[in-house]
Amino acid sequence: MTLNQTGNETVPAYVAPNFREKCASGLRYSLLPTVVFIGLLIFWETVVHVMEVPGYIFPAPSAVGKAFYHGIASGVYFIDLGVTAFEAVFGFILGSFLGIALGTIIVIFPLMERIVYPYVVALQTVPKVAIAPLLVVWFGFGISSKVIIVGLVCLFPVLVNVIAGLRAVDDERLDLLAALSATRWQIFRHLRFPNAMPFVFAGLNTAIVLSVIGAIVGEFVGATKGVGFRILQANYSLDIAAAFALFVLLSLMGLTMHSTLKFIERRTVFWTKSQDIRDS
Amino acid sequence: MTRLSVIPEQDQPTSNSPALVIDGVDMVFSRAGHAVHALNGIDLNVKEGEFISVVGPSGCGKSTLMKLVAGLRAPTNGRISILGEPVSGPRADVGIVFQNPVLLPWRTVFENVMLPTDILKLDRTKTEATARDLLALVGLGGFEDAYPNELSGGMQQRAAIARALAYDAPILMMDEPFGALDAMTREQMNVEVQRIWQASGKTIIFITHSIPEAVFLADRVVVMSARPGRILKTFDIDMPRPRTLDDMVSNNFGDYVKEIRALLGSGTEGGQNDAQSNW
Ligand SMILES: Nc1ncnc2c1ncn2[C@@H]1O[C@H](COP(=O)(O)OP(=O)(O)OP(=O)(O)O)[C@@H](O)[C@H]1O
Numbered sequence: 001m002t003l004n005q006t007g008n009e010t011v012p013a014y015v016a017p018n019f020r021e022k023c024a025s026g027l028r029y030s031l032l033p034t035v036v037f038i039g040l041l042i043f044w045e046t047v048v049h050v051m052e053v054p055g056y057i058f059p060a061p062s063a064v065g066k067a068f069y070h071g072i073a074s075g076v077y078f079i080d081l082g083v084t085a086f087e088a089v090f091g092f093i094l095g096s097f098l099g100i101a102l103g104t105i106i107v108i109f110p111l112m113e114r115i116v117y118p119y120v121v122a123l124q125t126v127p128k129v130a131i132a133p134l135l136v137v138w139f140g141f142g143i144s145s146k147v148i149i150v151g152l153v154c155l156f157p158v159l160v161n162v163i164a165g166l167r168a169v170d171d172e173r174l175d176l177l178a179a180l181s182a183t184r185w186q187i188f189r190h191l192r193f194p195n196a197m198p199f200v201f202a203g204l205n206t207a208i209v210l211s212v213i214g215a216i217v218g219e220f221v222g223a224t225k226g227v228g229f230r231i232l233q234a235n236y237s238l239d240i241a242a243a244f245a246l247f248v249l250l251s252l253m254g255l256t257m258h259s260t261l262k263f264i265e266r267r268t269v270f271w272t273k274s275q276d277i278r279d280s
Numbered sequence: 281m282t283r284l285s286v287i288p289e290q291d292q293p294t295s296n297s298p299a300l301v302i303d304g305v306d307m308v309f310s311r312a313g314h315a316v317h318a319l320n321g322i323d324l325n326v327k328e329g330e331f332i333s334v335v336g337p338s339g340c341g342k343s344t345l346m347k348l349v350a351g352l353r354a355p356t357n358g359r360i361s362i363l364g365e366p367v368s369g370p371r372a373d374v375g376i377v378f379q380n381p382v383l384l385p386w387r388t389v390f391e392n393v394m395l396p397t398d399i400l401k402l403d404r405t406k407t408e409a410t411a412r413d414l415l416a417l418v419g420l421g422g423f424e425d426a427y428p429n430e431l432s433g434g435m436q437q438r439a440a441i442a443r444a445l446a447y448d449a450p451i452l453m454m455d456e457p458f459g460a461l462d463a464m465t466r467e468q469m470n471v472e473v474q475r476i477w478q479a480s481g482k483t484i485i486f487i488t489h490s491i492p493e494a495v496f497l498a499d500r501v502v503v504m505s506a507r508p509g510r511i512l513k514t515f516d517i518d519m520p521r522p523r524t525l526d527d528m529v530s531n532n533f534g535d536y537v538k539e540i541r542a543l544l545g546s547g548t549e550g551g552q553n554d555a556q557s558n559w
Pocket residue numbers: 309310311316318336337338339340341342343344345379507
């Protein structure tokens with residue numbers, strides 16, 4: 001019992017360093033990055049002013065901030081953001097859906113792999129930037145050509161991961177189901193599909209980043225609306241501060257999409273730490 | 281290979297139909313170009329309702345034998361039949377506890393126990409109560425909604441046992457089911473297994489590394505040699521049921537254990553003795 005008493009006495013002494021540690025780690029995890037970020041902004045602002053860098057070469061953060069505020073306040077950003085987000089999200093959904101469907105078919109019917117897969121790989125080796133102009137010619141300057149470009153960009157990473165996930169089934173788990181005389185469909189439903197989920201999310205995480213790139217590439221080739229289109233306009237009119245503001249807008253959009261997906265991933269494949277299986 | 285029995289066979293064989301007949305079974309794996317002879321001329325008859333324990337050095341082919349009986353692999357030579365029918369694939373009336381728990385991480389403990397119900401399309405409402413009772417029985421009451429990665433190794437193994445018992449397979453094969461348990465829990469589980477066996481009339485084939493456990497549970501203990509696995513001898517355990525943990529210190533019990541241990545200690549002739557042999 002003496003041991004217990006000394007244990008009790010040490011409790012407050014134990015809590016204090018723990019609390020201090022927490023503060024210290026809080027400092028390290030949120031305060032320090034913020035300080036560094038603000039420091040960088042101040043440094044950037046100072047350099048631009050001291051060296052008198054012209055605004056059409058490299059704008060000061062204050063100018064970028066002003067352009068950003070203007071874009072938001074006038075409401076222009078919302079339309080462009082809406083268009084680009086729509087292209088990215090729907091292209092992502094289209095590509096992911098196709099990737100999952102095609103991957104599943106390939107795993108179920110091995111012959112399909114020989115028939116379909118070579119074309120998929122061939123398509124993948126052609127840079128999407130190279131075929132984007134063609135797609136704009138075929139599908140027009142509107143939203144649909146961008147959705148298709150994004151879909152093509154997203155297809156491959158999802159497809160590759162779906163195939164890997166459906167195949168990477170533990171032999172012992174297969175034995176478990178086989179011993180219960182499970183049908184092929186039951187093995188798919190109860191083992192292969194859930195087993196593939198972490199892989200699918202690894203593919204989706206790659207795809208969602210690529211989807212923004214795809215949408216912007218599509219808009220660069222030919223568009224009348226969208227953040228990419230606005231960036232081109234800003235560049236032509238040498239309004240570099242506006243271009244920077246649009247970059248910020250794009251990053252915020254990408255970040256939101258990425259964290260939404262991560263949120264869904266944590267809920268869906270709660271049993272595993274997210275696996276980062278990249279396509280290439 | 282002829283079956284050797286220390287104690288002469290009793291009179292049942294004609295009155296009870298065989299649940300399992302293993303006849304001249306060989307199993308050869310090919311690995312990295314050369315052959316691994318896992319099982320060599322296995323002959324075994326198991327009567328309905330009999331409790332068989334299998335002991336043998338690590339790597340002697342116990343798990344392989346179980347997978348052959350389960351119809352998960354086909355033997356290189358020989359025949360296996362269950363309840364008079366040749367085994368050509370897995371069958372629903374054989375329940376299995378694998379050496380590893382093999383729980384599905386996306387299902388809760390309870391849903392894992394319900395997996396056979398789902399696969400065999402049994403009536404869920406009927407098995408749900410059984411599943412809960414079994415989880416309580418193996419000491420996992422209150423863990424129904426936990427996920428496998430929240431359980432210890434021993435708890436996972438107990439969940440796997442509950443899963444195998446949750447549907448009423450007349451033949452049950454258990455591959456070192458209690459390897460991950462502490463001594464106390466293990467003894468309790470042994471008593472439970474005996475009780476379940478007596479109450480259900482199941483035919484049980486029980487693989488273990490523990491000679492006392494094998495003797496405690498079995499009507500017959502099958503002793504296998506090191507690889508290539510052969511049956512060295514089967515021991516009829518002539519001790520009244522239900523056996524209690526106190527029986528484990530009886531002279532009779534000790535003699536069986538001693539005899540089997542001696543046999544295993546010398547029974548490595550003819551096979552390459554695996555370095556990790558546990559004896
Ligand atoms: N799929 C396989 N391919 C090749 N060799 C195999 C395979 N499965 C088992 N073996 C070999 O067959 C032999 C018997 O294996 P098995 O798993 O049946 O042993 P065991 O008696 O269950 O051992 P333990 O007591 O350690 O579990 C081993 O030498 C193993 O290397």
